[in-house]
Amino acid sequence: MRISHKLQRHRESEDSTKPTFSFEFFVPKTSQGVQNLYDRMDRMYQTHPQFIDITWNAGGRLSQLSTDLVSTSQSVLGLETCMHLTCTNMPVELIDEALEKAYVSGCQNILALRGDAPINAGEWKPCDGGFSYAKDLVRYIRKKYGDHFDIGVAAYPEGHPEESGDDMLIEYLKEKIDCGADFIVTQMFYDADIFIDWCRRVREAGINVPIIPGIMPITSFASFMRRADWCQIHIPEEFLAKLEPVKDDDQLVRDIGTELISGMCQKLLDSGYVTHLHLYTMNLEKASIMILDRLGLLPDESDNVQDNVMPLPWRKSLHPKRRNETVRPIFWQRRPYSYVARTSQWSADEFPNGRFGDSSSPAFGDLDLCGSTLIRQSGKRSLELWSTPTSLKDISNLVIDYLHGKLKCLPWSDVPLNHEVDPILPDLIELNENLIITVNSQPRINGAKSSDRVIGWGPSNGYIYQKQYLEFLLPKSKLDQFLSIVGDGTTLTYFAVDSANKVFSNHPDDAAANAVTWGIFPGREILQPTIVEKVSFLAWKEEFYHILDEWKLNFAENGKPESVKLLQTLIDDYLLVNIVDNDYVSPDNTIHDLLRKLY
Template identity: 65%
Template structure:
């Protein structure tokens, strides 16, 4: 959705709270990009109206900008605004960037002239490029009509090349006249000056939203450096309060938070501002502290009418996607990547799962293990035995570790009711991968299990996915059959009714199952007023086979981190998962009776 439309909708009620957004810049390393995605993922839960991503002018960083925009829109489900500058940008590169944004579903561009060269000198346009931001705005509007919301920059305290505020407002009016939809300002701390500037802007007939750019204060040196670089004034009361604590970063952050909260409250009270934009510098804590003190972070994110139990993509090719295999519950990056060319999403149903549903595992040019070798060791250490790997999973289940090689996101409160059983399984040498407890008609507003429209009810079958020593598979199957037998022998079920259904496969593709090849088993569903049943997560064969490839590839890549002689025990331990363990998933189709899955492992 376009930013101006989102803000209008968010503030239809005159008494609505201010909204907010975050800016991120493009990291210089691949691991930095990965860490940024993780941070964006967490900050999604604060419910920003949008994020924006700065432009790396020309070369590799500009390509990363479009990659980050694509991931934010398609994988993370974040409304995204892409910066686009004239610096080092001939029209063919501008066209490519705009097409990439368009294809990803991004509908918001911040059109900027860009900064002059770092080594000094005047700004000059490249051959075949634009000289002013207004030229870029006009070009985007001419080529794409009203598809994009176009933002422009403004400078309440003047610009290095033009200190006269009134002249700059005239330049701003020119950008608005050729098609700009909203304004994001340079950072500032002098709120009184900003309010006077807003009055001048409105007096000039500029009526589009003004979004103030706010820089949190995380350390005194960074605060002074950024203010000097941006050539903005620092109010005396800022210096008076920060100077005495300047050598204590924690106190600086606390005092800085208080100062920014005061500033934000004055902005909102002025009536000129109802949205706050934070320059995060790819950090999280300082911005969040300000939002918490402003009481803008809700205890529970309000559920929208189209909320699903997985993060919905904003890519236009996936807008009708309503079903996903549960195997990728904690690996949304790889799922979206592997299904990005799948032609069944427009149907809004699972459809034919054989129709190019999963791209080849080889499409991951940087590997399926999302962390660098160094970062992997920082996160997961050097496990030298299966017991160490099991202990790592236990630490994940208990919140001491935030991710695993096969799980990108932290564990949630959903597992609390089965946490003790999961911990016990891992301590016995069975490595759990994914799970969910049974749920029988919980209100859709429930803070743990709820999703979807209000006044509905949600249901879940108990599900468990795990790696088990192949030597124990036969006994496990016997235990499953013992539970299923009373139902299979009943006259009421002539066609093999299985309470417990399963898939078991090893790295050699030795597959066994008690399900039909073409069946899709819904393991989560919702009943809502006035609409059909939604069944957003399923278990079925084709996707399980694709997931199996990924699980064993993850183990393979993890083991290769330890190719040196001193880490041979770690390599051996991880590689034993590939050689000696089978991947299993079990669904308990009786979502109203006693739990059955965990009883399978007694005396196994």
């Protein structure tokens, strides 16, 4: 949704008295930095920002990363995203390419900027075939894409190094609005009085679009002074008087800085000119979250419960091709990035409501769609996170640490575990202690309220159901025992497959999709958003064993032969198994009782 429309909708809502906020992130320089940023953005999603924006790095690899970040935040994280776009080093051909990528990803918001001069380039100059001013870029976007994009522009409440007259800057701002801009985001500042007086003059000039103040948290005294000097902005005496005496204590600087910035923000909100705050995160989260907490803007128990509940049990994508997506296989529950990548080539009508797909789908073919590596950590970071396991006990201990929250990810699980598994957590730990390595799971749920803050999803006044599900590694030596215990006359159904693609199953119809999560809501059809079925499980099996192989290769490259041997044993001598207890009513713990017989 366009930012101006989101802000208008909020103003017209029952919660209109509560200000809104957004976050800015910049493009990291390394692949591990990108991974860390995705994790941070995912955590900050929980604060319910109205949108995020991604800065633009003109030219070269980083500009490609800008569009990749925008696409991922829209498609995987479900975050409304605004893409910066500058005139610096950008001929029309590159601008067209960036806009097309934003359009295809579902992004509907562009912050159109002239941009700064490249480092060591002296004064700013337009490139051949490019634009000289932000207003030209605004006019071009509006002419080419009509009303698809909301277009934001920058403003400078305390002046600009290249223009001494404040009145002239407001006149330039009016020109950008007249060319089709929809909202304003300002440069950072620390003097609320200067900003409020500037807002008054902007409104008097006939500019009536939303004014969004850019808020820079204070994290250290040196960075605070450096940024203020670089932007040539005024620092109030109160700020200096409180921060200078503690300038060598970063913790105190951040705490006092949070108090000062929060007070400044409250003054802005009280002025009547501002209803939305835009925080420059510098790709960090703590300082921004502290400010929002101090202002009382973070969601809590007093907020509308349903506003904090997901529409589906997995993060809904904002990509236009995925708007009709209502079903996902449970196997990618904790690997949403690779799942979205593997289904990115599907057309809009290939996200079905019942039968999941077919083997001709690209989702079940090219693993290269997931990027150059299936483990979303660098080789060095992998060693730091998961060390060098040399026994199955070492692997099980890693999983147990993940279950306890000591690890935020595993090679096959990109996202942290949530509290949904709490009812079966002791059983999962026991299984791993007995060397049954668990990969994925969900507990039985029989009619929980859809508004439940842990497991709730979907419309209000509904009820949620889940079948108990477990995915784990089984030694081939115990396969016959497992098959004998499960049998054919129980409520349990399973698929088991090895790396050579040999499949064992007791499903009555291998082609059928087994819904393992569903919801019942007033006046609606039953929703069945999470399933188990054979074709997608075989696709996941391919990915899972590739993950083990990549993990093994990292050990080989780092001279860890015992770890290489262990991973090869997992690949050669273990099956990947999923099992569903279709009796979601019984209080019996059937799956775990069965697996205990394998100890």
